[in-house]
Amino acid sequence: MGKRKRYKNYDNVKNEQSFSDMLRWAKERRQKKKDLSVQLPHSEQKQAEELRENKEAFSLTWIGHATFLIQMDGLNILTDPVWAKRMGVQKRLTEPGLAQEELPEIDIVVISHGHYDHLDFRSIRKLKGEPTFYVPEGLKSAFTRRGYKKVTEANWWDTFEAGGIKLSFVPAQHWTKRTITDTNTSHWGGWIFEDSSGRSVYFVGDTGYFRGFKEIGDEFKVDIVLMPIGAYEPEWFMKVSHINPEDAVKAFLELKGKKFVPMHYGAYRLADDTGPEALDRLLKEWSRLDLDEGMLKVFKLGETYWGDGV
Template sequence: MMKRYANLDDVSNKKSFIDMKKWNKERRSKVKDLTVNIEQSPDKKMAELLENKTQTSYTWIGHSTFLIQLNGLNILTDPVWALRMGFQKRLTEPGLAIEQLPYIDVVVISHGHYDHLDFPSIRKIKGNPHFFVPTGLKRLFQKKGYQNVTDLNWWESVEHKGISIDFVPAQHWTRRSLTDMNTSHWGGFVFRSGDETHYFVGDTGYFSGFKQIGERFEIDTVYMPIGAYEPEWFMKDSHINPEDSVKAFLELGAKEFVPMHYGAYRLADDTGPEAQERLIQEWDPLQLPKEQLKILLLGETMFK
């Protein structure tokens, strides 16, 4: 019998057929403006990214895909360039074309859902990257012909070419077929190099793990999901809303908040601009420093 994985707080993400019908009925009653979307950066640093070997940078490609340059390594998170997700067209073009990227050294996969693990995109990546995946996914990668694969359990850490990579909990679930629900794990990744620590949260609801992660690591930059939360009675176990993402940021004690997981695919009923607006409406009344919130345009790069 295949092992099935569970959440840290034993939160179940299973929804019934009745729940699905209720959500679909709600969705039909809502009118959303899908013509206003997250904009592309007018100043893309493609030449600098190709040449950079020394400076830390991060570039938002879209959804949960980032190019992170750290300690001379090019790292891709959840690389997905798919122009469709199920029956829905992608709402925004990726910030950079996959052909424009430098050679990639490391790819991390937070979990097996198709909006985070897209093999057609992976096949186009330049270089011979090492893949770091949740336990249970290595076999699928090997079946697809990839051998440079390390699978990790929660709280496991590995050293790779001068950086430490830690796999940490998230509150989510996964499935790629009718029979494989939760047969692989899910989580986030912490990258440590010298005095820099970057935390890619992956896909998650709000949960007690943020406090635990904040106690273990001194986080400089957190890449935090803020979208796909509506309706919240259906989504909250799996997708954190903007208000709770700020709460999680404070519990982590991080220095920079980089929002993600919004604006590319219509996975839920909220829109990208709505998620962004709710994030700002939560941030400003708390009088948090504006320079700590790094809202990126698609394809925008921040150098540190």
């Protein structure tokens, strides 16, 4: 068996934390007192039936963490579908905004990378429909050995056509690992969807801040940016792989986006920050820069926006 390919970030930036770094973080965590009693709110007006019946209107629904239902040109698209009740030893902090049985039949699933909070096969098995899976290079075999046949691998800057939708896989700064021996043997990145009307949605995935945002903004017209803002604390440990709220705003401005939709906060305790803390820092940075309030769209869990509402 040949040597497995290992994927890299721009400028060979690496996520290299030592055992002593882990011990330092564990010690810091024990000394912190975090209020986990306050969590992100759920929408009081879930529209699951309308979503199941929708065959043509654009809609965007935040289910939680990095999971969105996007409806474009009559297609139902899911990003990083994860309904897991636990992540490692930690219980999920907020219930998903929609239960899996409330979803319509799914046409397309995109995966940003192989970490368990973004790729959960137990959740995938319960999806309705027979979706085509678009996955980073190196992940296809994880699907095919489980019996999935409609799987397409992507490398950075690859573009695909699906039912009138254009999908493009773009860079991110991250890493991946599912077993002891497979570190960085599959790639990571974000997905840009462009529909027949010219509307675009950029699902950033999981990333630290990096120079690729400017490059992506120069290459694509970006309308809606689904941007991670959580799992950044302690920043000396997380900075390479997880963007903080202030840098997320900086990245959004470099992308020249029209709408900022925060994600990747409040569902799992992957780091020391809480969901409300991440959102508070985002709002403060937005205000500090005196940015247009209409360009920031904070979703409640399970909330749906339709058509030109986003």
